[in-house]
Structure formats: C-alpha cells, structure tokens
Amino acid sequence: MSIITGSVDDSRPPEHAAAGDRPVLTVRAAGELPDAPVMTAVLQDALSAPLDVAVAVDLSAVTYLSFEALPPLIRLVQHRPTGLDVVVSDTVRRKLALLGLDTSLPLRPAFRRDERR
Template sequence: MSTTTEPHDRPAGLRPAPDTLRVTAPSVLDAGTAEQLSAPVSAASPGAAVVVDLTAVTELSLEAAAALMTLTRRCHSEGRAMQVIASAAARRKLALLGLDVVLPLRPPT
C-alpha cells in the first residue's frame, strides 16, 4: 500500500486547490489490507481530494468492497472529492455487487 500527496501550484493571488491524496492498493485487496485504504485519509489535510488506485487489483473481497463504501461515505461527509480508479477485475467485482453505480469509479487511463 502506498500513498502520495500531489499539491497543485497556483500563481500568487489565486486560491490554491486542495491537495490530492492517492492511495494505491495491492493486487489482493482483502480484509487484511482493506482497512489500510482509509488510514491515510485521516492524516490528509482537510479538504484534500482522495484518489483510490485499484489498477493493480486482481482480487477484491467483500470486506474490501465494504471498506470502499465506508471510505466513500466518509469522504462525502467530510466534503472531500473522491475517485476510484479500478482495474477491469475490480470493476467486474464491484458491478456484481451493484456498487458500480454508487462508487465514484473510473477506468485507468
């Protein structure tokens, strides 16, 4: 699991955009690793956008899907923008669970 923050540089006088926190999941996202998705969000600056990178995920458990839903609700309640960039395998699993319509999913670029 890795995280990075990406501050945006703006010219003087313009309001800076919030930082973006990127959380990268391992290939197997299960009960043991799913909780690690939300830990970095607690340490992020207020208002920082969150990008959850699931592009390496080949296996996604029900516990991991539940953790993604919890993180989505948390970001929404804190006013944070959130995106989930998901591999084809992760998108299939989330679609089977009906979560593709409630999670802010986008395919990798």
C-alpha cells in the first residue's frame, strides 16, 4: 500500500468539483486498505484541514477496501459536509454500494486514461 498525503493544489482541477474557488488538499491511497488504522493514516491530513480548503480523497488506485476501513471515511464525511470529493475505483464503488453508502457519500468515478482526451 502507498499513501500520499498533504498535497495542496491551487489549480482546482475539473475532477474536484467541490473546490469552487478554494485550494484543494488531495490525499491518495493505492493498493490495499485493510483496516481503520491504515485508513486513518490516509485521511489524517484531510481530517485536520481547515474548512476553507476543499478535500479530495483519491481512492482510484485502491484494489482492496475492507469494511473495517470505512469508519474513518464516514467520520470525514460527517466532519466535512461540504467541500469534499471521494474519487473511487470500481472496486471501492462496489464495496460502498454493498452497504448502500454509494448514494450518501460524495463519490466521483476515477477517470480512465482514454477518457481524458
């Protein structure tokens, strides 16, 4: 698993619609997210970001998401009712759909290389 956190981007890319005119803090994870401590580590910067900074949680490269890893993500959504996007892979979207969370979380599909033209 790899974690990249804390990159603030003032360019407001189009895939981060929650940003509006705010800078975007992007946190990324790849590989497996097996439990709450790992997800908490991924979301640490997002949980402590000021509310005037939009947050994008990029889970588009996650290949495995356990049910145990979901509570920190749900806490982030509760803490940030606006200014949040969660970019997900098909794997993550399917897991969230099993729980009915796909309709209550601010999910955005990951872009595929052939869609970015």
